[in-house]
Amino acid sequence: MVLHIPFDNSFARLPGTFYARQAPTRVAAPQLLGFNTALADELGLQGTDDPLLAAIFAGNHLPEGAEPLAQLYAGHQFGGFSPQLGDGRALLLGEVVDRNGLRRDIQLKGSGPTPFSRRGDGRAWLGPVLREYVVSEAMHALGIPTTRALAATATGEEVLREAPLPGAVLTRVAASHIRVGSFQVFAARGQTEELRQLYDHTRARHYPDCATPAELLAAVCERQAQLVAQWLAVGFIHGVMNTDNCTLSGETLDYGPCAFLDLYHPDTVFSSIDRNGRYAYAAQADVIVWNMAQLASALLPLEEDPEAAVPEFTRIVHAMPDLLRGAWLTRFAAKLGISAPRPEDAALIGDLLALMQRGGSDFTNTFRALAEGGLQDQITDRDAARDWDTRWQARIAAEPEPEAVMRRANPAFIPRNHRIEQMIAAAVEGDLRPFHHLNAVLARPYDDQPEAAELRRPPLPDEVVPATFCGT
Secondary structure, three states, X not given: OOOEOOEOOOHHHOOHHHEEEOOOOOOOOOEEEEEOHHHHHHHOOEOOOHHHHHHHHHOOOOOOOOOOEEEOOOEEEXXXXXXXXXXXXXXXXXXXXXXXXXXXXXXEEOEOOOOOOOOOOOEEEHHHHHHHHHHHHHHHHOOOOEOEEEEEEEEEEEEEOOOEEEEEEEEEEEOOOOEHHHHHHHHHHOOXXXXXXXXXXXXHHHOOOOOOHHXXXXXXXXXXXXXXXXXXXOOEEOOOOOHHHEEOOOOEOOOOOOEEOOXXXXXXXXXXXXXXXOOOOOOHHHHHHHHHHHHHHHHHHHOOOHHHHXXXXXXXXXXXXXXXXXXXXXXXXHHOOOOOOOOOHHHHHXXXXXXXXXXXXXXXXXXXXHHOOOOOOOOOOHHHHHHHHHHHHHHHOOOOOHHHHHHHHOOOOOOOHHHHHHHHHHHHOOOOHHHHHHHHHHOOOOOOOHHHHHHHOOOOHHHOOOOEOOOO
């Protein structure tokens, strides 16, 4: 059976300075490990023959209409500017307009070297592929804007990292892969014409109502403020918030060293390469403002008088902390069952977080306990917990449906770090049952699912994941 993918590739119609055309590198023995049939249906893909799907999503067979290319971009990585990065192990196969009329990229990740590989092999090993598949789909189920996973495909080959590891390719779907770094590369080179073309392309694709670069900047700032507030509300730590991983669409991109909080502490870091805590849990709100300042700088050359536009661009970026505080208050108030938050609710939320930090409380289970009848055994300081509970009960007494609001805001299930690592270890040994089980449970994160209660358990001491890795 032939798989039909209705490609309509707008990015490939931009000039060649935006990308390098590149075919995927063939692999030895592609095998489909996971295929997202619901997403495939959304995209209008027709045909489900496993060997053909494996061949396409490993890069061995190019479907009709595909125009594979590696995108060019730059980026600030941990604060240091790299003037040229680009897709070093990923290829944009093309774009489709889905059943809802939304244009979406289909990208292969781990498909071999490109001109932007920077001495890398362009491949991915099985662990990061399955991690991104599970976590990105879990984020989607949590209601957080994200890239999606369409397929995970084994290559039948080994990749060499610290040791030989099984190779794999992830097929990723995104509203686009346009990043802050996509603008930075042309701004740094002084290529104003290319910068203008990228701006027009981005505006048409994501922000058709924005008439000026300043309006585009303000719209991106709003989306990113909402996105980071959603991350914080589920205890998500991106781990590598470089400007090349910051999308103009407002989707979560790149699940390399990401992790979720177990014990609550605002300074929590998992990423092995984040040695100074630049991208710690609570620091993410500050970093996104910094990233938007870099976008502002890259957009300034589009103004007729860039110097005169600086005050307006500065005002937009300086407004972001208030946007973040407002978005944070809305999300965390909902976690307490409050649908119409007041400014003073920030103190109630902050006091609970302080109790959680002092007692080493599990982030997800503590908030879920509120929806299930109270703090119970989540807070070690029982007297302080009772005092807080009295204040909280008084606050939500006038709320129309506090329990329903809490159940919609507080998941029972997240992709816990130790479960992800256990799933990867099993998959390396050929057992994909934990992978499929995690996907099934995490597709319904707000449901009780008592049969999967074990997946709610925090890690035992010997299960704690102290660090996560990029997986490149």
